[in-house]
Amino acid sequence: MRRRLVLLLLMLLVAICLLMGRLVFVQVLQSKWLSGMAKQSWEREIPLSGIRGSVLDSEGEKIAYTASAPSLLAVPSQVKDKEGTAQKLAPILGMPEDKILNLLKKKQLMVYLKPGGKQMSEATAEKVRQLNLPGIYMTEEGKRAYPYGNLAAQVLGITGSDNQGITGIEKQYDNVLQGVKGSITFYAKANGELMPGEGEAVQPATDGNDVKLTINRQIQQYVEREIEQAVADYNPDNVTAIVEDPKSGAILGMANYPTFDPANWRNYPQSTYNQNLAIWKTFEPGSTFKIVTLSAALQENKVNLNDGFYDPGYYEVAGHRIRCWKAGGHGSQTFLNVVENSCNPGFIALGERLGKTTLLSYVKKFGFGQKTGIDLPGEGNGILFKENKMGPLELATTAFGQGVSVTPIQQVMALGAVANGGKLMKPYVVQDIQNHETGQVISEAQPTVVRQVISASTATKVRGALESVVANGSGRNAYKYGYRIAGKTGTAQVAKNGRYESGHYIVSFIGMAPANDPKLIAYIAIDNPHPKHGIVFGGVIAAPIVGNILQDSLQTLGVQPSTQGLQKKYRYGDVVPVDVPNFTGLSVADAKKLALQNTAGLNVEILGAGSTVIAQSPPGRSKVDDGSTIRLYLGDGTSSKSIDKANQNQ
Known part of the structure; x- marks a missing residue:
């Protein structure tokens, strides 16, 4: 019995020692780890x-x-x-x-x-x-x-309820704009009550950086003004317009219709706020694409602009008769006239001289069939014929811009290469990234040359031909006195379900100015316009819009009119140019008196406050169309600062 009691006592002592050892292990050796585990279960975090x-x-x-x-x-x-x-x-x-x-x-x-x-x-x-x-x-x-409301809405894009970027710049640069999130960490019971004796830790959030765009607000407003007027005049399905600096690839203006208010984007269809037509939409370009065919033919020495060509009104290709837009054709003409008249048979002939391999190579060199790489989400590729599936008929239609599918931004960059001595640039809309608090530039975009597409001498020849299109040909409605606009019209029938829809056209115009040293490229495409006069041609509807955008934008950039360049040849029905009186330096009363005395049919818009006209746009002694509006800027007549400001507002 005694041995049993001693054994039991020893067993109890061993058990007690084991329990004490376990207690020491838990309370001392595992204390830190268990406390951490407990805190994790109590931890609550509020994001900042x-x-x-x-x-x-x-x-x-x-x-x-x-x-x-x-x-x-x-x-x-x-x-x-x-x-x-x-x-x-x-x-x-x-x-x-x-x-x-x-x-x-x-x-x-x-x-x-x-x-x-x-x-x-x-x-x-x-x-x-x-x-x-x-x-x-x-x-x-x-x-x-x-x-500024819906200004550049599709470029800016939208943000969601958690301030995350969803479309546009907001999405593309979300990681830059959003910054780094912080938090408030504290400890609470399951019922939400704070744990006694426990404090809180704050990890402050870091503000996002600012993004500075290449978008010129004044030019953007011109673009949107012209789109609004086009919608009012022609009731189209949609409109897209772009203005670019061809030397750098910077986008100075980009807008679409329909548009939306980014502050209330939920009130609009998803297609309106989710698709930037200027970079997303693909369609057959029509005659604006002839710039590529012309550039390739001149570069490969397949044509001289003084060479003759006879247009009977059609061109026979593989048993098909492709007709010229002008009934009966243009007859005998030079290839410069072919470009001026946008003559399809003449461009089919150029396509045949080049051959499908060479023509397709230039189409791709100009950037078609692939994304431009613009720093905006949702860009389209476009569609080209594959060389092994390109027969004589496909070659002919490609030469004058039918059967291929391109985006507006691709067309702008292609003409930009012609304007920039043959160098194709990469487009961009973000100029730099800045610290939100200090404004210090963190990173800055640099112009990027993609490739040399044509030689500088060929680019000069193409620009000369396109200036002649505006002075003497199908683009004459884009002509602005002193600004040497060069460009090309486009009128493309729209295909649906494999067939062209009767009466459904996309009319367009793409232009640059000044032709000798282009500072700007401007493009507009109007889908399914309904003009009251019933005439659906790019030269009639789109050309004057681009002319307005280029003239106002060049004045904003301080580009002075020139007396050089081709003079417009006037035809019956053309608006006659008139001289602009010089209002600068006159009192308000004298300016109004001069405006009343003027018999040219000019309208006068007075802007600003003051007693004297300190600047005007367009300037005195320049030429404008009869019925144009002259803007007069008022000031005190003595402050050089106010004069400089007025000049900038022009």
């Missing part, structure tokens, strides 16, 4: 977002920025009357009552009442404040603001 970076125009003016906006969140454990709370909030937030109730029943420390409670208007926030509901909290978050 920095201010999303602004989007600036080329002059550094904000065209999209983040403004403070109230958002609603709830701590479910503190909301005792969940049904009643949901019932009161539903009509204010515009959310279903059951959706709010489900959020309030979640086993989470905190939930956002979204979408209705995210980035609310101040009026909505005030209604919520007046309810004074337990467990419902208001916090300030960023909301995108657009001081």
Whole structure:
């Protein structure tokens, strides 16, 4: 019995020692690890977002920025009357009552009442404040603001309820604009109460950087003004326009119709805010594509512009008769006249002289059939014939811009190569990235040459021919006195389900100026216009629009008119040019008197405040079309600063 008691006592001692050892192991050796595990189970984190970076125009003016906006969140454990709370909030937030109730029943420390409670208007926030509901909290978050409304909407893009970029620049540069998120970390019980003796840690958020665009706000406004007028005049399905600096590839203006208000993008169809037609839409270009055929033929010495060509009104290809747009044809003409008249048979002949291998090589060199690499999401490729499937008929139609599919941005960059001495550039819309607080430039875009497509001498010949198109040919409605516009018209029938739709055309015009040293490329395409006069040609509808954009944009850039270049040959029905009086230096009264005395039919628009005309646009002694508007800028007549400002506004 005694031995048994001693054995039992020893066993108890061993057990006690083991328990004490385990206790020491847990309390001492594992203390740090277990405390960490416990803290992880108590840890709660509230994310902090920095201010999303602004989007600036080329002059550094904000065209999209983040403004403070109230958002609603709830701590479910503190909301005792969940049904009643949901019932009161539903009509204010515009959310279903059951959706709010489900959020309030979640086993989470905190939930956002979204979408209705995210980035609310101040009026909505005030209604919520007046309810004074337990467990419902208001916090300030960023909301995108657009001081210029829908300016460059598809370029800017949109942001979602969590301030994430969804389309456009907002998506492409989301990681730059968004910054780095921070957090508030604290420790709480399962019911949401704070753990006693535990503090909180704050990891501050880092604000996003600003993105400065190449978009010139004034030029962008000209582009959008002309699109609005085209929509009013022709009621088209859609319109797209681009303005580019051919020396660098920088996009100075880009707009589309239909457009939208980025502050209220949810009120528009997805196709409107999700597709930038200028880089996404593909279609048969029509005669604007003839620039490629002309450039290739001149580069390969397959034609001299003084060579003769006879157009009977059609061209026979593989048993098919392809007709010229002009009934009866153009008869005997030079190849310069072929370009001026946009004569399809003449360009088919050039295509045959080049052959399919050479023509396709130049089409690809000019950038067609592949993305340009512009820093915007959603760019299209376009479609070209494969060489092994390109017969005589396909070669003929490609030569005059039918049967191939291209994007507007591809066409702009192709003409940019002609304007830039044969160098094809890569387009871009972001000029630099800047620190949000200091404005210091972090990174800067540099012009990128993709390849040399044609020689500088060939580019000069092409520009000369295109200037003649505007002075003497199908692009005559784009002519602006003193600005040497060169360009090409386009009228393309639209194919649907493998067949061309009767009466459905895309009319376009692409131009550059000044022709001797181009500073700008401008392009517009109008899909399915309905003119009152019933004439659907690119030269009639699109050409004058590009002429207006180029003239106003060149004046904004300070490019002075020139007396050099080809003079327009006037025909019956053309608008006659008139001289612009010199209003600069006159008092307001004398300026009005001169305007009344002028018999040229000019309209006068007075801008600014002051007693004296300190600048005008167009300038005095220049020539404009009869009925044009002359803008007069007023000032005090003595301040050089006010004169400089007026000149910039021109």
